[in-house]
Amino acid sequence: MLKISSGLINGIIDHAEVHFPIEVCGLISGVDDDVYEVYRTRNDANSEVLYQLNPLDYLKADRDAQTKGFEIIGVYHSHTSSEAFPSPTDLRLAPDPNWHYLIVSLKMQPPQVRSFRMVDGAIIEEDVLSSIM
Structure with a gap:
């Protein structure tokens, strides 16, 4: 279960x-599974259907997290016209089976937020516990 405020x-x-x-x-x-910090990064793909984390933004986020005693535990991205579910491309490009993959869909209002694990080609949805912190 992913825990995020x-x-x-x-x-x-x-x-x-x-x-x-x-x-x-x-x-x-x-x-x-506890999220303490979120880092906005640039999407180098600059696309309506694909994201590509900017490597410099990744490096800065990783260094900042380490100085705070945290580690990068996942990635988030948006789907602008589809459900909050990993696409075949998302699955194929998932870099780390230990990461949480948070997807926000803007297809309908209010936006839908879901989280997944992607391991060996399998997509496993996980609960998201959101609290006021």
């Missing part, structure tokens, strides 16, 4: 809405 979720949704119709992406950091 409602404030961080709202920040991710805001990021997606501001850049609509381009997909956005970012990194989540924390400890195990």
Whole structure:
């Protein structure tokens, strides 16, 4: 189960809405399944259907997380016209089977947020516990 504050979720949704119709992406950091920090990154693909984390933004986020005693535990991105479910491309490009993959869909209002694990070609949905922190 991914544990993340409602404030961080709202920040991710805001990021997606501001850049609509381009997909956005970012990194989540924390400890195990607890998210403590969200890092907005540039989408180098600059696409409505694909995201590509900017490597420099990734490096900066990773360094900042480490200085706070956290690690990068996942990635988020938006789907602007499809459900909050990993696409075949998302599955194929998932870099780490230990990561959480958070997807926000702007297809309908309010936006839908779901999280997944992607391991050996399998997509496993996980619960998201969002609380006020």
